[in-house]
Amino acid sequence: MRDFRRITLALLSVLALGYWAVGQDRKGAAKDKVRKPQMSDTIKANMYADNWFMLYINGELVAVDSIKFIPHNVVSVDILPSYPMTIAVLAKDNADPKTGMEYANTNIGDAGFVLKFGDGTVTNARWKAKRFSWGPIDHDTKNPRVENLPLPDNWYAVDFDDSAWGFAREYTEDQVGPKPPFYEHDFQGARFIWTDDIELDNTVIFRFVVKSPPDGKARPDFSNLNNLVPDQPPRGGKKKPR
């Protein structure tokens, strides 16, 4: 009788262990499945440009500066990050295309760009940079000349080859002189960047790849959201058309 009890107890233990293991397996499977992203999965992207920019992430247009000249504004948007994250920025100083000068051709005028994402991504001299329009050449404002290079196709694409490009140069807050909205947003740790000449280089492109979240936080991969099969058909989907 005692043996029978022992065997029953052992059997029950094995069964309980098995049940627990299957439960753990299910939990794991549920974790692997991509869930619906929520606002808490997004991060804030703050950008400030003297004078204008457009921002692509992983080949998709994400933000356009809503004011092309003055006042100098901060653009702050929510983004859903996925890594590796290829950031590409087209930035322009407000230069006359014929003279390269600002403020109705009265001033050579300077530029600048700074970015910070909520995952800790910041602009600095590790970003790639190349100029595509510059002038007035030799600071000659009496006979102003401008040189232009055509923007390469797919400059914003993930697989665009920027290996031959140089790096951005960092500029201080004093050099750029950002206007008040800059101080009302989080740019801590970010550096103002531009190409080698912050006065004459008027159209530039920056590129940078964020390989993994700088803050080290583990995040679900939402990069393939369009290919998600919903758990259930959308509500009302089974209704017959009237």
Ligand SMILES: [Ca+2]
């Ligand atoms: Ca400017």
Ligand SMILES: [Ca+2]
């Ligand atoms: Ca300029």
